[in-house]
Amino acid sequence: MADLQRLEDALKQDGGQVTDAGPEDAVDGVPATAVARPASAVGVSAVLREATAQGLVTVARGAATALDWGAPPERVDLILDTTGLDRLVEHGAGDLVVVAEAGLPVATLAATVRAAAQELVVDLSPERLAGGSTVGGALSTGASGPRRLQRGGIRDLVLGATVVLADGTTASSGGKVVKNVAGYDLAKLLTGAYGTLGVVVRAAFRLHPLRPDRAFVVATGPLADVAARARDVVASQLAPAAVEIDRPAGSDVAEVAVLLEGTGGGVGQRAAAAAALLRGRVQSEAPGWWAALPGSRAAAGSAGGGGNGTLAKATATVTGVAGLLVAAREAEQRYGVGVALRGTAAGVLHTVVTGTPEATASAVGHLRAAAPSPREGTVTVLRAPGAVRAALDAWGPVGGLDLMRAIKGQLDPGRNLAPGRFVGGI
Numbered sequence: 016m017a018d019l020q021r022l023e024d025a026l027k028q029d030g031g032q033v034t035d036a037g038p039e040d041a042v043d044g045v046p047a048t049a050v051a052r053p054a055s056a057v058g059v060s061a062v063l064r065e066a067t068a069q070g071l072v073t074v075a076r077g078a079a080t081a082l083d084w085g086a087p088p089e090r091v092d093l094i095l096d097t098t099g100l101d102r103l104v105e106h107g108a109g110d111l112v113v114v115a116e117a118g119l120p121v122a123t124l125a126a127t128v129r130a131a132a133q134e135l136v137v138d139l140s141p142e143r144l145a146g147g148s149t150v151g152g153a154l155s156t157g158a159s160g161p162r163r164l165q166r167g168g169i170r171d172l173v174l175g176a177t178v179v180l181a182d183g184t185t186a187s188s189g190g191k192v193v194k195n196v197a198g199y200d201l202a203k204l205l206t207g208a209y210g211t212l213g214v215v216v217r218a219a220f221r222l223h224p225l226r227p228d229r230a231f232v233v234a235t236g237p238l239a240d241v242a243a244r245a246r247d248v249v250a251s252q253l254a255p256a257a258v259e260i261d262r263p264a265g266s267d268v269a270e271v272a273v274l275l276e277g278t279g280g281g282v283g284q285r286a287a288a289a290a291a292l293l294r295g296r297v298q299s300e301a302p303g304w305w306a307a308l309p310g311s312r313a314a315a316g317s318a319g320g321g322g323n324g325t326l327a328k329a330t331a332t333v334t335g336v337a338g339l340l341v342a343a344r345e346a347e348q349r350y351g352v353g354v355a356l357r358g359t360a361a362g363v364l365h366t367v368v369t370g371t372p373e374a375t376a377s378a379v380g381h382l383r384a385a386a387p388s389p390r391e392g393t394v395t396v397l398r399a400p401g402a403v404r405a406a407l408d409a410w411g412p413v414g415g416l417d418l419m420r421a422i423k424g425q426l427d428p429g430r431n432l433a434p435g436r437f438v439g440g441i
Contacts (some may be wrong), residue, residue: 029058064183157207234295
């Protein structure tokens with residue numbers, strides 16, 4: 016049982032607060048006992064040190080737009096609310112670098128650097144942005160969007176981070192930091208680890224100059240044909256910023272949309288060439304589904320996305336995307352489910368499967384057969400009803416599991432940080 020008084024004492028000098036958890040303070044259905052909201056990295060260190068001394072399990076929470084992604088934790092004694100760490104520490108516009116605390120909303124950071132004609136090219140889904148998704152949450156889930164094709168995901172953009180480990184130790188790695196820890200690139204190691212290794216309190220990112228001119232090229236066609244045309248654009252010399260595919264549930268056709276960015280007349284010329292390659296049309300605005308999670312209610316501004324179905328992330332090789340599209344249609348016909356699929360033609364897509372728990376689990380298995388190995392592709396269940404989770408392994412086959420467990424043992428030997436949320440029960 017958590018000793019709230021001792022936790023409050025740990026935050027006394029920080030100005031943070033500790034409260035009893037309410038009904039809304041749960042992590043993927045697992046209720047918490049208490050919530051701590053420190054106001055500084057020092058406060059995070061103090062409260063984690065005390066929580067671990069009490070043997071408590073702590074789960075970090077930002078805006079909670081993806082708190083039910085991954086697997087449910089084994090238990091939750093303490094939620095560590097990072098929204099009190101919401102400062103933009105530094106914006107080195109001349110160096111194209113920004114340093115922000117973990118609780119700063121990504122939308123706020125984006126608005127600040129946009130004033131200097133710069134951007135952090137993360138492309139979070141509209142529903143997560145509207146829900147206030149934070150810097151720490153984006154790192155924890157390994158966020159990426161359409162423009163990862165050219166400039167990578169958030170893991171490629173993070174330069175360094177300051178991290179608090181389960182025992183309260185503060186460590187840093189990478190650029191724009193004071194102290195470095197030999198052996199681990201903590202910033203990249205914690206990206207996509209769902210808070211199971213440490214709590215990021217501050218991170219530095221590489222920015223890009225805004226490209227003022229853009230054009231979209233859109234085309235529709237049969238699944239295999241669209242995948243082939245999209246692959247041709249990816250392999251072309253047109254330097255697309257993004258090539259996205261949208262295949263609605265139940266459809267034998269898909270739409271491909273290409274984004275061209277730059278300055279001046281060159282964008283129009285490249286768009287015309289892409290239109291010829293795709294046999295599509297040029298337009299100034301993105302299609303309505305652009306960057307949103309499939310099945311989401313982005314237009315209504317809801318947080319999270321994924322509707323009422325099972326949300327999964329599917330990866331594949333560039334040539335394997337066509338197989339995923341075909342597998343989605345096959346799963347619908349075989350198991351009586353709906354499978355919407357959307358994402359980059361380079362092989363990172365999201366899917367929403369709707370159907371009974373048994374049929375959904377079978378459909379996920381069918382998609383995994385089309386992306387059969389960590390090298391060739393994977394299908395990871397992000398959000399799902401409890402009955403679906405009980406019927407399948409959320410993570411599927413993963414390479415390097417022994418190494419991951421060894422790192423967990425080094426950084427969090429007592430398994431005090433979100434145990435069970437990550438692959439292999441880490």
